[in-house]
Amino acid sequence: MIYLDNAATTMPDAACVRSAEQFLKDDFYNPSALYREGFAVHKALAEARKAVLSAVAAQGYELIFTGSGTEADNQVLFSAGRRGNVVITEGEHAAVYESAKELARRGEEVRFAKLREDGSVDAEDLLAKVDADTSLVSVIHVNNETGAVNEIARLSSAVKTKNKRTLFHSDGVQAFGKLDVRLPQTVDFYTISAHKIGGVRGAAALIRKKGAPLQPYLYGGGQENGLRSGTENTFAIIQFAEVVKKRMRERSALYAHAVEMNAKLRGMLDKKFFMPLSSETGSPFILSVSAVGLRGEVLQHMLNERGVLVGTGSACSSRNRYSRVILACGVGENVADGVLRLSFFGDESADDIAHAADVLNACAAELYERTR
Amino acid sequence: MEKVIIIRYCEIHLKGNNRGYFEKVFQENLERALKGIRHEIRRPSGRYIVEGFEEERADEIVARLSKVFGTHTLSVAYKVSAELETIYRTVLSIAPQSGTFKVQTNRADKRFPLDSMQMNAEIGGRLLSAVPQLKVDVREPEHILYIDIRENGTALVFGKYVKGAGGMPVGTAGKGMLLLSGGIDSPVAGYMIAKRGMKIDAIHFHSYPYTNLQAREKVEELARILSEYTCGLQLHVVSVTHIQEEIHRLCPPEMMITLLRRFMMRIAERTAQKNGAQCIVTGESLGQVASQTIEGITSSESVVERLPVLRPLIGLDKTEIIEVSRRIGTYDTSILPYEDCCTVFLPKHPLIRPDLAEVEREEARLDVERLIEEALTSAETVAISQ
Numbered sequence: 001m002i003y004l005d006n007a008a009t010t011m012p013d014a015a016c017v018r019s020a021e022q023f024l025k026d027d028f029y030n031p032s033a034l035y036r037e038g039f040a041v042h043k044a045l046a047e048a049r050k051a052v053l054s055a056v057a058a059q060g061y062e063l064i065f066t067g068s069g070t071e072a073d074n075q076v077l078f079s080a081g082r083r084g085n086v087v088i089t090e091g092e093h094a095a096v097y098e099s100a101k102e103l104a105r106r107g108e109e110v111r112f113a114k115l116r117e118d119g120s121v122d123a124e125d126l127l128a129k130v131d132a133d134t135s136l137v138s139v140i141h142v143n144n145e146t147g148a149v150n151e152i153a154r155l156s157s158a159v160k161t162k163n164k165r166t167l168f169h170s171d172g173v174q175a176f177g178k179l180d181v182r183l184p185q186t187v188d189f190y191t192i193s194a195h196k197i198g199g200v201r202g203a204a205a206l207i208r209k210k211g212a213p214l215q216p217y218l219y220g221g222g223q224e225n226g227l228r229s230g231t232e233n234t235f236a237i238i239q240f241a242e243v244v245k246k247r248m249r250e251r252s253a254l255y256a257h258a259v260e261m262n263a264k265l266r267g268m269l270d271k272k273f274f275m276p277l278s279s280e281t282g283s284p285f286i287l288s289v290s291a292v293g294l295r296g297e298v299l300q301h302m303l304n305e306r307g308v309l310v311g312t313g314s315a316c317s318s319r320n321r322y323s324r325v326i327l328a329c330g331v332g333e334n335v336a337d338g339v340l341r342l343s344f345f346g347d348e349s350a351d352d353i354a355h356a357a358d359v360l361n362a363c364a365a366e367l368y369e370r371t372r
Numbered sequence: 373m374e375k376v377i378i379i380r381y382c383e384i385h386l387k388g389n390n391r392g393y394f395e396k397v398f399q400e401n402l403e404r405a406l407k408g409i410r411h412e413i414r415r416p417s418g419r420y421i422v423e424g425f426e427e428e429r430a431d432e433i434v435a436r437l438s439k440v441f442g443t444h445t446l447s448v449a450y451k452v453s454a455e456l457e458t459i460y461r462t463v464l465s466i467a468p469q470s471g472t473f474k475v476q477t478n479r480a481d482k483r484f485p486l487d488s489m490q491m492n493a494e495i496g497g498r499l500l501s502a503v504p505q506l507k508v509d510v511r512e513p514e515h516i517l518y519i520d521i522r523e524n525g526t527a528l529v530f531g532k533y534v535k536g537a538g539g540m541p542v543g544t545a546g547k548g549m550l551l552l553s554g555g556i557d558s559p560v561a562g563y564m565i566a567k568r569g570m571k572i573d574a575i576h577f578h579s580y581p582y583t584n585l586q587a588r589e590k591v592e593e594l595a596r597i598l599s600e601y602t603c604g605l606q607l608h609v610v611s612v613t614h615i616q617e618e619i620h621r622l623c624p625p626e627m628m629i630t631l632l633r634r635f636m637m638r639i640a641e642r643t644a645q646k647n648g649a650q651c652i653v654t655g656e657s658l659g660q661v662a663s664q665t666i667e668g669i670t671s672s673e674s675v676v677e678r679l680p681v682l683r684p685l686i687g688l689d690k691t692e693i694i695e696v697s698r699r700i701g702t703y704d705t706s707i708l709p710y711e712d713c714c715t716v717f718l719p720k721h722p723l724i725r726p727d728l729a730e731v732e733r734e735e736a737r738l739d740v741e742r743l744i745e746e747a748l749t750s751a752e753t754v755a756i757s758q
Binding site for chain 2: 295297298299300301302304305320370371372
């Protein structure tokens, strides 16, 4: 089986699972407990926090562990989006997009910035939507459907120039651990997640610039400085930290490998059937293509039968038939219907990629024949 | 004081010489519905009594039994010894705290010292003085408190009749093969035919990879809900992918549904005969969609060689079908938005009044027999239990 749906989730790194396993077994104690055993877990957690934070931000930032990227996104939107207007892009992940729509239902003004063809935000349109009343701007770092990279340093700085009181958030779930991420001082909040880079589900984090106003989303025992109550998922968090350390050590090699595999697959796909939607300047970890005129989910089923697992941008469902993000890139429904998302982790073999390309070409040709 | 459940049945008593057979099937169905719950079912005259169960499971038992066809009404009752004082205390324990009421006694045991009227007056009088907020109204009371004095020295006391599923016991009216899609209508058709006592098998057609696994799961869930009424069922799942591709390749696009329906009917008939079903059951309702015009029905029925095709929904409006669907609990599953095989190669303008001769002419382009054989080879059977 060849797994090319790593943007959905990755296989947990087994070595990192092993090294964190003790927190499921012997060191199961509640890190808030005051006896030595609990305190030791608390210290391990502090180490993990430092390791993850230092991989993404310099001095002046802090890290709040959450249960998922969705939770971190929600916390920012519902905390910071409570006055004036909120500006997000049409390419946001559902965790931001649906939160913004909920804010709109509650009476807040939400503005949506347009996308360019590759799925990145139209910077001019974004900035035009920011004004003196804008409380929050949220721009996804790497678009999870097309891999388009938004230049959050430039965008956040331009937003701050226009309104220095506006808070800037970016969902970095598809960027962190894959691209070289260093948060510029103009970014106030940044969301990261473990399970997209070899971690397990249940660990994610919100990186916050110290002093940036933030309300809790969950109230309770006051963990995470009162910003995220709930007993810490120590196993998942420590495994996350292990994964981050490993990714940092191997990052440039994995990145270079992803570039190579992406180019190889892109080159081998039959132009007669597949049209790339991802631009070559996007994240190498995501290659979005459309088998124009064919239906993505049908192709996905055929690929599944032949051992290649991919993501789709369409569904055999009367609701949500097309991806709103892909449509927002300005393509027609026949293109949106055929979208496949091929996503890498960075350790696929060249043979795997060659085989996957053959299977993709064969399935598309066959489906084309069968439904012509 | 023991909690018991009284089951009263419907038309079984109409069946003269067959009565014993109907009652036997009915009791088997009741037993099957209560599988996994400790209980005992007795059959004193004219009714069934469930007893010996854990009291906190009474609601669950009633819920399950109210889906067994043949059940007219049910009551959760207290079984006590037939003594005036005990009966009174039991009635008091279930009596409302305010409003209007009457007591209704049925005295099977004529040796009991008070007759029914005297009993009503005696218990009613005592209740009135014990609960000052209660008033008697014999014409239109808000509450009726029932006392049933049996011949074995016990009395049953209860306050409510719960409506049962009605109909005839499943298994007393032969067996049918239901065409089960993922939609709203076909589960209702299965329900209605089972209500008349017919055992059913279901056949579902899919077109993987054009349809997805969720669509298949949805149909299995519909079959499971239906199976609560049909005493379990066998679901036959058949791929029509290649048939659709061949129609698409060789025939006019507007004939897709018309021709596909003919294949479905043929496959259903063969599967029915192989599994001992004596008819085909569909969820068609006249004029509801293009394939359900009389011409469409003529075209699909003309390929069925030996079995009758029953269409229990033929005269119902969509709103009426939806009403039943909600009541039996299939609606929320039916409206899940997964596509079924009919929408994959859906033509923009399907034929509304297909001409049989023309349909047959177009169909002649296809290797009908080979395609059917191939589809039947793909068939899987899933046992859906209640």
